[in-house]
Amino acid sequence: MWWVPLAVIIAVVLVTSLPGFIAYRYFKPKTLWDFMAAGKTLGLLAVALSVGATQWSALSFMGFIAFYYIHGVPGWLAMGLGYMLISVFLYGLLGYRVNKLAERYKIATPPDAVELFFKDKMPAVITGILLFICLLPYMQVQIGGMAYILEVASGGRIPFIYGALIAYIVMSVYMWFGGLKSIAWANILQGAFFLTLAIAIGAYMWGLAGGAAGISQLTTTIPQAFMFPGIAGVMTAAFLLSWTIPVQLGWPLHPQIYMQFAAAKRREYLFYLPALVVVAATGLYFMQQVITWLAGRVLYPGGFPEPDKLLITILYEKWHPVLFGLVGGAGMAAMMTTLSTQSLALGSTFANDIIKRLVKVSEEKALLILKITMIVGLFGGLVLWFVMPWLLMTIGALSASIGAITAVAIIPATFNITFVTKYGASAGMILGFAVLVYTTFIAKNPLGLYSGFWGMITAIITCIIVSLLTRKHRPQPIKI
Amino acid sequence: MDEVDKVDLQHLIIHIIVMFGVFMPPGAFLFMKPDIIGGFPLALWIYWIFAYIYLVAHYFIWGRRREKAYMKMSMKMGKG
Numbered sequence: 001m002w003w004v005p006l007a008v009i010i011a012v013v014l015v016t017s018l019p020g021f022i023a024y025r026y027f028k029p030k031t032l033w034d035f036m037a038a039g040k041t042l043g044l045l046a047v048a049l050s051v052g053a054t055q056w057s058a059l060s061f062m063g064f065i066a067f068y069y070i071h072g073v074p075g076w077l078a079m080g081l082g083y084m085l086i087s088v089f090l091y092g093l094l095g096y097r098v099n100k101l102a103e104r105y106k107i108a109t110p111p112d113a114v115e116l117f118f119k120d121k122m123p124a125v126i127t128g129i130l131l132f133i134c135l136l137p138y139m140q141v142q143i144g145g146m147a148y149i150l151e152v153a154s155g156g157r158i159p160f161i162y163g164a165l166i167a168y169i170v171m172s173v174y175m176w177f178g179g180l181k182s183i184a185w186a187n188i189l190q191g192a193f194f195l196t197l198a199i200a201i202g203a204y205m206w207g208l209a210g211g212a213a214g215i216s217q218l219t220t221t222i223p224q225a226f227m228f229p230g231i232a233g234v235m236t237a238a239f240l241l242s243w244t245i246p247v248q249l250g251w252p253l254h255p256q257i258y259m260q261f262a263a264a265k266r267r268e269y270l271f272y273l274p275a276l277v278v279v280a281a282t283g284l285y286f287m288q289q290v291i292t293w294l295a296g297r298v299l300y301p302g303g304f305p306e307p308d309k310l311l312i313t314i315l316y317e318k319w320h321p322v323l324f325g326l327v328g329g330a331g332m333a334a335m336m337t338t339l340s341t342q343s344l345a346l347g348s349t350f351a352n353d354i355i356k357r358l359v360k361v362s363e364e365k366a367l368l369i370l371k372i373t374m375i376v377g378l379f380g381g382l383v384l385w386f387v388m389p390w391l392l393m394t395i396g397a398l399s400a401s402i403g404a405i406t407a408v409a410i411i412p413a414t415f416n417i418t419f420v421t422k423y424g425a426s427a428g429m430i431l432g433f434a435v436l437v438y439t440t441f442i443a444k445n446p447l448g449l450y451s452g453f454w455g456m457i458t459a460i461i462t463c464i465i466v467s468l469l470t471r472k473h474r475p476q477p478i479k480i
Numbered sequence: 481m482d483e484v485d486k487v488d489l490q491h492l493i494i495h496i497i498v499m500f501g502v503f504m505p506p507g508a509f510l511f512m513k514p515d516i517i518g519g520f521p522l523a524l525w526i527y528w529i530f531a532y533i534y535l536v537a538h539y540f541i542w543g544r545r546r547e548k549a550y551m552k553m554s555m556k557m558g559k560g
Binding site: 081084085088089092093096267268271272273274275278279 | 484488491492495499503528531532535536539540542543544546547550
């Protein structure tokens with residue numbers, strides 16, 4: 001009966017991908033903008049669930065659970081509370097402006113807004129390159145997660161590589177034809193399915209942890225899990241703040257999120273996005289992870305060697321194969337939603353933000369380049385996962401904070417902050433990135449503060465100083 | 481700065497004051513004195529439930545006010 005969970009997973013993947021194919025029947029993207037911004041046709045449900053589903057990823061089934069398992073409650077404050085206080089708030093602030101810009105000037109990606117505002121390709125290309133770098137490792141994590149679920153579900157019969165290939169082929173087909181519209185439609189069903197399963201998992205884990213009494217018991221057995229600096233001893237109050245600010249500030253600026261703001265049909269939809277996301281994200285998504293790591297600590301008092309595999313291992317051992325198949329399918333769906341939007345963002349960043357700005361190419365060619373980059377980028381990531389995983393880990397350490405560095409260009413461009421000049425924004429991004437690399441690999445986290453914080457602060461200070469020095473070149477505000 | 485931007489700015493200021501003025505001091509205090517109210521997890525859950533209620537209410541009211549401002553703005557533009 002080893003094939004039962006596997007068959008359920010494949011069925012779930014195929015069924016939840018169907019809306020992606022159906023979307024193509026109703027909306028056939030003709031232009032580059034249609035492909036990247038779904039022709040600005042996404043409804044409230046599609047935007048809210050798609051933005052949510054973009055972040056319900058391999059991390060929610062594996063990475064975040066391990067993060068809380070290692071850092072305890074301070075890890076949760078940094079990730080969960082930080083996300084809802086900073087990222088979700090930014091969704092509201094940014095979304096409305098991005099949608100307005102998209103309506104009037106047909107922008108789709110952050111570098112589009114940067115070029116429109118500064119009227120120069122230089123800051124836009126720098127933003128594009130930085131965002132391209134930060135997207136790659138995120139995608140690899142999803143591929144690895146999908147392959148891992150299939151490997152466990154088949155009892156090791158389907159090797160890692162074939163598992164990843166199956167998901168790769170299904171996704172490539174609907175992404176190639178429908179672009180963001182297909183991706184968002186598939187995200188609706190995949191996101192809803194994942195949320196439903198997340199509630200069930202949360203409730204089950206609550207029972208396994210022994211409820212409130214079981215969790216209270218943990219405070220006597222591992223008190224360090226509930227206090228600064230966490231179990232690993234890293235998450236001091238200063239480190240927590242310096243970690244959560246750049247990471248949570250950077251996330252809404254990543255192209256896979258930014259592009260979906262541009263794609264909403266009516267800008268009023270974006271008014272309710274923060275409230276909707278915070279309800280879904282906390283009650284249904286983050287709490288599942290929090291209760292899972294607590295249950296893991298109760299179940300394995302001696303420690304669990306690979307905490308990122310905690311959830312999958314517990315459910316594989318304790319749940320019926322069909323139910324495990326559904327969970328595996330939900331996990332696959334969560335990873336596919338993230339990966340598809342990220343691949344589209346990667347292709348768009350490369351074709352629209354870098355190539356189209358550096359070389360003269362027609363609209364049709366740019367669209368073809370985008371599609372090919374999307375597919376090749378995805379495949380390249382798959383190969384890199386096996387050949388040079390160290391490279392991904394290296395870039396991965398940087399990527400979370402890169403968004404915060406590009407903020408010096410994207411925020412002024414989106415909010416019409418004319419104090420910032422193109423030279424200030426470009427110098428800020430370059431120097432901020434250099435400091436980020438330096439504080440990540442050479443002088444690691446100076447003064448106990450996270451490297452991303454140093455990168456972000458350097459970018460902001462440099463941007464202000466250079467903008468003051470070049471105040472003659474201040475941009476004109478964009479009329480919206 | 482249009483009507484919606486004004487609402488956004490007001491809510492940003494309220495949000496920052498609540499984040500740093502209301503949630504951070506008791507949060508830090510609970511971490512320093514974990515056994516202050518019936519054990520740390522209880523304090524944590526209470527803290528978290530208040531944060532959650534605040535977030536949902538703040539974001540919902542913000543959305544409502546933005547929509548009203550937007551409607552007002554659209555009507556003005558229509559008349560103009």
